[in-house]
Amino acid sequence: MRYERPTTLKAAAQMLAKEKGKAFILAGGTDLLVRLRTGFIDPDLIIDIKDTSGARAIQKTATGFKIGAAVSGAELGENAALKKAWPGVVEAANLIGSKQVQGRCTMTGNLCNASPAADSVPALVAAAAKAVVVGPKGKRTVPVEEIPVGPGRTSLKKGEIIESLILPKRPPKSGDAYLRFIPRTEMDIAVVGVGVSLTLDGKGVVTKARVALGAVAPTVVLVPAAAKAIIGTKLDKAALDALAAACSAACNPIDDKRGTRDFRIKVAGVLARRAAMIARKRAGGK
């Protein structure tokens, strides 16, 4: 097994493209090292991207925020401007693992791990985040929901690496929230996760919304019907009922060790209501 630590992402992408054996990207390593130690993977090459330029930076730009691929959960939690603009995204990222894991884990890694239960992904999808992908043929920008294509599988081609995640600039009176269900209070994996992002007008009517669900289908799913159910409403009981029903209807879960199909369908609706109310409050709604 070889270990490389390039200083540019272009060099990293070239190494990845050239490698004939099994190659893996190391950023936080909180998934990779566990798999390595349990013998689940047997890499020929590990490329550490933490030294590539911009990998550890959170940049506030004219169009929003640019978050480097190796920014840790703890660093996200300590960035006041980001937390103010996207509290739901930050709270989702901060739920990953334990306090110790937070010092290392990254949102980009969480996305590329392609688990349907990834905590930060429903919040990113609800936020309409985009991924900047660097490959041997240059850069492209992709909506985050297009990155995972199935459990453990992504749409990234050989040699492609995510350089950063872009969160758009917030209109006034906007808020987002992420809630997950776990049987414990921490250090667990979502049985159901719900991300909601919305914008209100001066009267408290929802003008824009995006709703995404985790752990209820092979990938995180964006639920346009759920957004439709609340756009144009003040999140009254009827709207919340419609939101919950749309979320439950969008679920295509399995029975497994973490929860039953029926449980996931029901709880997706429950959490969607609760997350929408938190997002509304954060947007300044009453």
Added chain:
Amino acid sequence: MPLDNAPDSKRKFNVVGTRPLRPDGIDKVTGRAKFGADASAPGQLVGRILRSPHAHAVIRKIDTSKAEKLAGVKAVITRDDFPDHTDGDAALYDTMYNIMAREKALYEGHAVAAVAATTASIARQALKLIKVDYEILPHVTDVDEAMKPNAPLLHKKMFTDGVDPKPKKPSNVARRFEFGHGDVEEGFKKADIIVERSFKTEATHQGYIEPHAALASMSPDGSADLWCCTQGHYMVRDVCARILGIDISRLRVTQSEIGGGFGGKTTVFIEPVALALSRKANRPVKVVMTRDEVFKATGPTSSTSMDIKIGVTKDGLITAADGTFRYQGGPFAGCSPAEFGAMSAFAQFHLDNVRAIGYDVVCNRPKTISYRAPGAPMANFAVESVIEELAHKLGMAPIDFRIKNAAREGTKSSYGPVYGPIGLGPTLEAAKNHPHFKAPLGPNQGRGMAAGFWFNFGGQSCVSLNIPTDGTITVSVGSPDIGGSRASMCMMVAEELGIGYEHVRAIIADTSSLGHNDVTDGSRTTFATGMACILAARDAIKKLCQRAAATWGIPEDAVTWEKGFAKPAGANAGNFAPLSLKEIAAASPGTGGPIAGHHEFSADGAGVSFATHICDVEIDPETGASKIVRYTVIQDAGKAVHPSYVEGQFQGGAVQGIGWALNEEYIYGKDGRLQNAGFLDYRIPVCSDLPMIDTQILEIPNPGHPYGVRGVGETSIVPPLAAIANAVAAATGVRFTQLPLSPPRVLKGIEDAKAKGKKAA
């Protein structure tokens, strides 16, 4: 000197009952303490074990030739390296079968081969090169399924014991037990209300943080050393020596610090394998289990299926109690704690008519081993759930119903013996008077309670106490310290000698240094080994008095020991200035040599133990999520030697019970494979899941111990399952009869009850 063991109720203690710093604390928090995996030896090899991926399969052939040829591989072993030395001892044969499969692999994770190699990666590669030819057989993992007539049979020669006449057809039922007295049928005739319910619980693991680890070094001359983490290194020595066919005296076992055991480290798993690898490789071999191996191949406790029927009169007197307890114990007979479950189920009641039937059943699951009060928590869950339901039907406060029917001094217990002085009544009264019992509850909250029992055990201990020339004390005990016993041993020795705690140091001696010591289990160590320490100290005092007598030239019986000094017994013994322990020790080289005290015995008189728990739980009615908001443990300790450790035992048992009740469970797929062999999906509570567990120590002295000590380690895990289930029933209005009370199960129960209510309306 008379060795009167009865507790002196007027005795004033100086050291016992105080809370000195634990002797192992600093080493443990700074990482200096040596646990099982911290042992190393020059030239050691890495040992790894190949395990069956099948729940039930005949092992036709094992081809190790390719693995043996891999550079760096120094030994490969299989069943062929364990010739049968067990000489008809069925339990020992099963232990050997469990550590290395023979004709069949009996569960997923059953060891089938092992390698020793120069590095971990070579060892891993070598495992992949071993070819095992399996013939896959149908399997069974559920206890009720295993008892059905057409169930896949694990052993062709298993004919249920304890049934007359003995069955002619083999089955998966290893044994039937029956306990009780009176006539339950007559008793039910006198009842005004009868409640009958069936219950199921899932298997749980002891969940110790430290995985099993062993370093073995066997020399060509047949002598061997083994370092490992265990609750009983003498047991490890005896079992390993017999499996390997060597003299017991040739093997020395040294116990490491232990990162939790809870009953799970009272047998051997990797230890004989490491020794056999070392014998073959002629090098030291270290084997450390992964967490996956710990879950799949070490002892969880039983999953169970139970039926309970209890009858009462209108005024709340129990007329009869009947229970059937079906426990699966993995693939071998005699491993499930069905017997203890049946014995303990009704032990907290004063009953004229009681019957408890236990079934020990085999399944294609890992061999079960003791887990804190083995067998009792599940039975208690079933019985105390029915008790709560009966109280509601009677319109009686559950606490008053329990007090009315509580076992007391003179009660003939449901398992046979008549109780001496016991602490059940006082724990119930203390619960009734506890502020927790009267505190208001919030929305979606419910309160539950349960009372529980554990037998406690005495057993064999051997202690050696030595006095160096500065008059400090070294105590060598052979009981692994799993719950603070070194501190309590030092305290009891200091108490006897009349010196300070800081002048005594206790160590856990290896197996060649002392006589046999039973495993640290059955809540026996502070009671039995502690008593041996007291008696060893008294033996040393006798010798100290002899030295003083010789110095003064007076008869030995004219000298007494008081607060650390030898003194003339009275005015007519002579007028001599008292001699301190320090002075006698300093003079010892010239007065007869080293001074030591010893005691070896098999302790009887372990007093039974009772506890009452109160629990408040809050349920999210939309998700079924539960939160323990308040929890109180009230338990009889006889005499609390070190109250902080006693409280720790109360809290630890409650927490393990909370995990068992709410989320912990072994989940099997249809393929007979364990789905959740890791701490992510086997959900032990984390700190933030728990409130501070409140404790109250009661002291009803045990007549079988000089200070009145009773074991405290196990009783605390008995009541939580029922206390929590009763609290959840109070919070939701739904009676759950199956554990764990995981959110999907609770939510379904709430929804089903709602649907039923709508239908009824």
